Amino acid sequence: MDTLIMVAQLLLGLSILVGLHELGHLLTAKMFGMRVEKFSIGFPPKIAGFKYGETEYSIGAIPLGGFVKISGMVDESVDMDQLSSEPQPWEFRSKPAWQRLIVMLGGIIVNVVTGILIFVFLVYDRGETYFSRDQVLEHGIVAYEIGEQIGFQDGDKVLDINGEIYQSINDLSSGDALLSNNGYYTVDRNGERVTVPIPRGFINSFSDKESMSRFVNIRFPFEVGEVTPDQGAESAGIKSGDKILAVDGKEIYYFDELQKALAEKENQRVEILIEREGNTFAVESAVSDAATIGIAVSSLLEPVRKKYSFAQSVPLGVKRAFEVVIVNARAMGKMFTGEVSAKNVSGPIGMAKIYGSTWDWVKFWSITGLISMILAFMNFLPIPALDGGHVMFILYEMISGRAPSDRFLENAQKVGMVILLMIMVFAIGNDIVKLFVGS
Structure with a gap:
């Protein structure tokens, strides 16, 4: 039953996000008079579907993505037959570059808006609950295994992170702190000011959700x-x-x-x-x-509880949504330098485990909002076969005045699909290793 709940949450979350992403492409394409042949949540083989107007809507058996087939566009289907004829007014290739750019950004924009709305409404509905810096200074921390490894001790009172005042104890394990260059914590240890450095690659110690419970926590009477x-x-x-x-x-x-x-x-x-x-x-x-x-x-220690008006929730929700993108961008950059282990990359099994084995709607929407922002970021990467790859080629056309040839785009799509397949195989491989061997 636990596995079924994890899988059900993953499938529901991905279906919502993929459906909205592809809907962004569909609506912008139709807005500019482009013919949309297919709209699918999930990849073939098709499980069910129907046709409305010129578009076939379907659900695929492989629920790890989706696609929109726009006439006259070199996409992941690499269907070149229709491109051998003269461009038609309803085709993607016949439209101005700025319209094609908006269509390719449509899915990304919808994922960003979805992520922001989820974070805004979570902040408005739930507010914040945390142990504050003042409480940490009053009671100190408990240092568990991972905390002791970098030099924390029980009773340490954390004064700042990288010289900056923090708000809550959760900030001690935030991505911003763990990914900082030459980062450090300043602590008061029995009246003495001590620096606890954050080692290079320290974030690799937090490869599973149990890791946080082995770092630090506030002391409580x-x-x-x-x-x-x-x-x-x-x-x-x-x-x-x-x-x-x-x-x-x-x-x-x-x-x-x-x-x-x-x-x-x-x-x-x-x-x-x-x-x-x-x-x-x-x-x-x-x-x-x-x-x-x-x-x-x-x-006997009560956490701080804050409630926000809707007007207050909007900027805070936007901030939290984009913090997800910034942290992931920084982590990806450090992955290329070797500071962050590629073993932290997770596939569908890892994502399902993040959702967890209990159905908690607050947690479900929190994770779905996070994934929505990550999907937007990943799709914006300039990899052929992703939206970012199409955006890159369209921007090249707008700047240079020359469009890449259909043959070049076809080959680029094939290369992009190979790259994406390799990433997926690697991510699923990581999941399997963590599942059977441990992280």
Whole structure:
């Protein structure tokens, strides 16, 4: 069932984005009087379809893209037969270059608008919830495995990122921070100002969604939540709402301090100092071989919650949408220099895993908005067979006054298709390796 939910979300998200992208091409083509022969969501073989007017609308069996077939255009179908005759008024090739340029940009523009609208409405509907810089400065951070590798320590109070003041603890692991050149964090460590450098290629440590949980988090004071039956805490008389003040005389305030104290006492008994309704007393509890006493905890640290008006949500949503493009562009550039591993490239399996195995509409739209912006960016790359390749050739024609020959465009399309196929094979290969071998 988990796999079905992941696949269903991926297919729905891609179908929406691909359909809107191709709709952008279709509408702009028809706006300029071009004949659109086919509109397909998914690649052949065709599953279902119908014809309305001059256009055949269909759904393909391979749901990893789609296409619009415009008369008189050298596209991924590489159908050259119709180009041997004289150009007709309704054909793509007979239209002015500026109209053809708009048609080729139509899909990209729609994906950008879609991504922006999704981010704007998410900001308006959900607002923001985060632990602020002020809270980090008050309580400090917990450094997990990945955080310790670059020099963070428990209790560090992060002052800035690359000398710039940040807003929330999420900024510590943002793409902007992890992709920075010669980046660093400045921390207050027991009153001493310390620099923690961000190593070259550090972003490769975050190749899966579990990686973030192994970086850093804010320290939080806590109280006992649910008590598990038949374990040490219940036998000791610990109850929900109790505050743990000390373990074997070691003062406890933050949850990570409790975890460390118990980790030193596996399979032993410990004295725990409890505060309950203003009274303080000690109990004795067994510690399991997993260094637990059988409690869940409730954080006593409340995150910052902000709500925005629609007018406030628009610029913030636009900013977030384009931050996705900027981060991906920077990551791609660093991939060519070897700083970012190509193993981070994901195909459909990786995308499905990002959606996750639970159906959460907020998460679904967040990821779909992100993918919409990435699709727009990727399609704008000057690779033949992508929209960006067509844009490149049209701009060449507009600047030079000479259009590339049909034979050149045909060969360019073939080269572009080979490049795209190689990228897809590589991405799916990465997915399979991560699935069976691990990242």
